[in-house]
Amino acid sequence: MSKRENPYVSQSPGSTPKKRMFSAVQANLNTFTGLPYSDKYYDILEKRKTLPIWEQREEIIDCVQKHQVVLLAGETGSGKTTQIPQLLVEAGIVKDKMVGCTQPRRVAAMSVARRVAEEMDVKLGEEVGYTIRFEDLTSEKTILKYLTDGMLLRESMADPLLERYGAIILDEAHERTLATDVLFGLLKEMLNSRPDLKVVVMSATLDTQKFQDFFIGAPLIKVPGRTFPVDIFYTPEPEKDYLEASIRTVIQIHTCEEPGDILLFLTGEQEIEDACKRITNEIASLGDNVAPLKCLPLYSSLPRDLQDRIFDPPPKSRTPGGPIGRKCIIATNIAETSITIDGVVYVIDPGFSKQKVYNPRIRVESLLVSPISRASAQQRAGRAGRTRPGKAFRLYTENSFKKDLAPQTYPEILRSNLGSVVLQLKKLGIDDLVHFDFMDPPAPETMMRALELLNYLGALDDEGNLTPLGEQMSEFPLDPQLSKMLIYSARFNCSSEILSITAMLSVPNCFIRPKDSQKQADEAKSKFLHKEGDHLTLLNVYHAYKTEHDDPKWCWDNFLNYRSLVQADSVRKQLANIMQRLQVDINSTVFGHREYYPNILKALCLGFFMQVAHLEKQGNYLTVKDNQVVHLHPSSGLNFKPEWVIYSEFVLTTKNYIRVTTSVKAEWLVELAPHYYDLSNFPNCEAKRVLERIYRRSTQSTPNLAHTSI
Numbered sequence: 001m002s003k004r005e006n007p008y009v010s011q012s013p014g015s016t017p018k019k020r021m022f023s024a025v026q027a028n029l030n031t032f033t034g035l036p037y038s039d040k041y042y043d044i045l046e047k048r049k050t051l052p053i054w055e056q057r058e059e060i061i062d063c064v065q066k067h068q069v070v071l072l073a074g075e076t077g078s079g080k081t082t083q084i085p086q087l088l089v090e091a092g093i094v095k096d097k098m099v100g101c102t103q104p105r106r107v108a109a110m111s112v113a114r115r116v117a118e119e120m121d122v123k124l125g126e127e128v129g130y131t132i133r134f135e136d137l138t139s140e141k142t143i144l145k146y147l148t149d150g151m152l153l154r155e156s157m158a159d160p161l162l163e164r165y166g167a168i169i170l171d172e173a174h175e176r177t178l179a180t181d182v183l184f185g186l187l188k189e190m191l192n193s194r195p196d197l198k199v200v201v202m203s204a205t206l207d208t209q210k211f212q213d214f215f216i217g218a219p220l221i222k223v224p225g226r227t228f229p230v231d232i233f234y235t236p237e238p239e240k241d242y243l244e245a246s247i248r249t250v251i252q253i254h255t256c257e258e259p260g261d262i263l264l265f266l267t268g269e270q271e272i273e274d275a276c277k278r279i280t281n282e283i284a285s286l287g288d289n290v291a292p293l294k295c296l297p298l299y300s301s302l303p304r305d306l307q308d309r310i311f312d313p314p315p316k317s318r319t320p321g322g323p324i325g326r327k328c329i330i331a332t333n334i335a336e337t338s339i340t341i342d343g344v345v346y347v348i349d350p351g352f353s354k355q356k357v358y359n360p361r362i363r364v365e366s367l368l369v370s371p372i373s374r375a376s377a378q379q380r381a382g383r384a385g386r387t388r389p390g391k392a393f394r395l396y397t398e399n400s401f402k403k404d405l406a407p408q409t410y411p412e413i414l415r416s417n418l419g420s421v422v423l424q425l426k427k428l429g430i431d432d433l434v435h436f437d438f439m440d441p442p443a444p445e446t447m448m449r450a451l452e453l454l455n456y457l458g459a460l461d462d463e464g465n466l467t468p469l470g471e472q473m474s475e476f477p478l479d480p481q482l483s484k485m486l487i488y489s490a491r492f493n494c495s496s497e498i499l500s501i502t503a504m505l506s507v508p509n510c511f512i513r514p515k516d517s518q519k520q521a522d523e524a525k526s527k528f529l530h531k532e533g534d535h536l537t538l539l540n541v542y543h544a545y546k547t548e549h550d551d552p553k554w555c556w557d558n559f560l561n562y563r564s565l566v567q568a569d570s571v572r573k574q575l576a577n578i579m580q581r582l583q584v585d586i587n588s589t590v591f592g593h594r595e596y597y598p599n600i601l602k603a604l605c606l607g608f609f610m611q612v613a614h615l616e617k618q619g620n621y622l623t624v625k626d627n628q629v630v631h632l633h634p635s636s637g638l639n640f641k642p643e644w645v646i647y648s649e650f651v652l653t654t655k656n657y658i659r660v661t662t663s664v665k666a667e668w669l670v671e672l673a674p675h676y677y678d679l680s681n682f683p684n685c686e687a688k689r690v691l692e693r694i695y696r697r698s699t700q701s702t703p704n705l706a707h708t709s710i
């Protein structure tokens with residue numbers, strides 16, 4: 001028996017969901033703790049009652065009772081994410097089972113869980129919690145859980161019918177992330193075997209026809225938003241530099257427009273931090289006659305306490321009666337629909353966001369700054385009209401809006417490498433991927449590439465069936481290359497070191513390089529550099545951090561991101577737990593032994609043998625087999641150009657870069673992955689000729705480690 005109990009049900013078992021819903025907000029004592037509610041609870045309750053969704057609670061409960069799947073579309077900020085999950089708990093529709101609400105973004109899952117814990121006056125992590133990759137803040141008591149869509153997909157592998165849940169809310173469905181799209185198909189299939197399971201699909205007010213066509217017969221509830229008109233301004237001419245134009249626009253608004261907060265959309269951490277600094281400096285240079293402006297960044301890797309500051313009130317005026325200060329939130333797409341910030345009156349939309357792109361032909365997935373869609377632009381503009389009429393400044397021409405922007409963003413499934421997802425689906429026993437009910441089926445070539453990758457890694461056999469190795473790999477919340485490497489590293493007596501490297505690869509970049517002290521930062525970094533390459537440098541950093549007893553001051557002095565390292569440590573522990581569960585040894589070669597580094601490098605090759613570049617005679621690198629010209633990323637610590645490198649990441653900017661690169665020997669590649677380095681299907685190139693010589697030299701054949709299962 002689970003310890004979880006829904007007090008709304010146990011305290012009034014004979015009641016109806018609607019009655020429970022009404023009495024929940026009339027109670028004087030906290031239903032969970034039996035204690036009087038805090039003042040804050042009542043404050044927030046008053047605000048909740050003004051949300052557009054509040055009046056529709058009865059209708060929603062009725063509908064969820066009658067139908068297994070309900071679609072709900074409502075303007076951002078109408079209260080969907082914070083109110084609907086609570087409502088299902090309070091009405092007791094799910095009995096003692098959990099309500100799970102998915103979010104495409106980690107930040108949103110954390111932020112909203114924290115807010116809802118406050119709204120329900122409980123401690124975060126107890127009745128209300130969240131689960132994101134490598135972080136689980138839930139307990140046995142948890143009845144309302146926010147989680148990333150990727151985590152729910154992962155949970156379904158251990159619990160294929162999601163028995164712990166009485167209701168699943170797929171939130172932000174319009175975002176059409178890869179994991180949400182797969183969940184659509186899985187849940188649809190699950191409905192028959194779980195007649196008691198309720199599914200609510202929530203989205204912003206976009207084209208909902210797709211959802212209606214997919215969940216045939218599901219009713220659609222529309223929540224009319226309380227939005228104010230937003231005037232839209234375009235630039236008369238295209239902007240050459242959107243960052244410059246954005247900064248200029250912020251200053252203009254701040255100095256010329258009525259009070260009201262500003263929301264500026266940029267594409268990533270670096271750009272956002274730069275813009276914050278530059279705007280702050282420019283405002284400071286204008287002197288004390290200008291009202292204070294507080295720049296607040298918002299992006300996914302931002303530390304939690306800083307994330308929360310976006311909800312702080314704007315700064316006070318410098319002198320009593322002086323001009324009122326304002327907030328300028330500079331955010332990634334997170335602020336488009338996931339997180340609502342009240343008080344925004346001005347939106348600046350440069351028209352770009354970082355989007356995943358995948359080219360199956362050359363097997364490259366990368367994040368690329370790309371133009372947004374018209375639907376996205378509409379959502380962004382809408383953020384200006386939450387509390388009163390607002391203005392949206394689009395930093396592109398009206399003609400460009402009409403002609404250049406696509407009407408909708410392409411679903412992620414159409415622009416992703418599907419390796420991980422196919423492995424998970426195989427683990428779920430879904431063998432016939434061609435007939436899986438995808439809302440938008442991925443391109444056959446993409447699917448082929450995923451199967452090919454998993455076959456080369458040894459996770460699938462030649463018939464496409466999951467091998468025992470594939471079973472083990474699917475247990476790790478990692479890319480298949482990394483899980484393969486981790487499992488096999490024990491055979492090279494270096495799984496402890498590979499664990500550390502994998503953990504470091506799974507967290508935000510640990511090196512800090514502030515614009516105004518790049519030289520000092522580079523000097524600090526040079527102490528950790530390993531001559532063979534960046535993977536070993538990461539290992540050096542991790543070891544040094546542990547030797548210094550996780551000291552934050554030492555991190556600060558050495559230009560290392562303390563939070564990244566704390567996170568790496570936690571990721572490492574969790575991965576180690578999975579390894580123990582799977583009975584994979586955690587071992588090391590004695591440091592100083594001449595095989596210490598070669599062993600680690602060989603293990604890296606076992607994961608990354610398909611991500612290799614060869615140095616051509618002209619001095620440029622070509623990716624192996626796909627023959628793409630690539631360059632070592634400027635952040636690489638390699639001070640020479642090795643003939644063969646493995647890389648962890650492909651970065652597309654003005655050039656093709658490979659990032660996190662390490663020198664390896666061609667002999668290892670041939671020895672460890674002969675099925676991939678089989679020259680009979682190798683394009684004609686310099687690398688092939690080098691490999692031919694190696695094959696000729698090697699007299700004895702070595703066992704095909706990469707392809708055998710354990």
Ligand SMILES: Nc1ncnc2c1ncn2[C@@H]1O[C@H](COP(=O)(O)OP(=O)(O)O)[C@@H](O)[C@H]1O
Nearest residue numbers: 075076077078079080081082083115311340342
């Ligand atoms: N952490 C928070 N602090 C203050 N207000 C919040 C917080 N999170 C959400 N809200 C407020 O709750 C309201 C409803 O938000 P939400 O439920 O996320 O709407 P929707 O999901 O429909 O976009 C918004 O007005 C938002 O400003």
Ligand SMILES: [Mg+2]
Nearest residue numbers: 080081337338
């Ligand atoms: Mg929401």
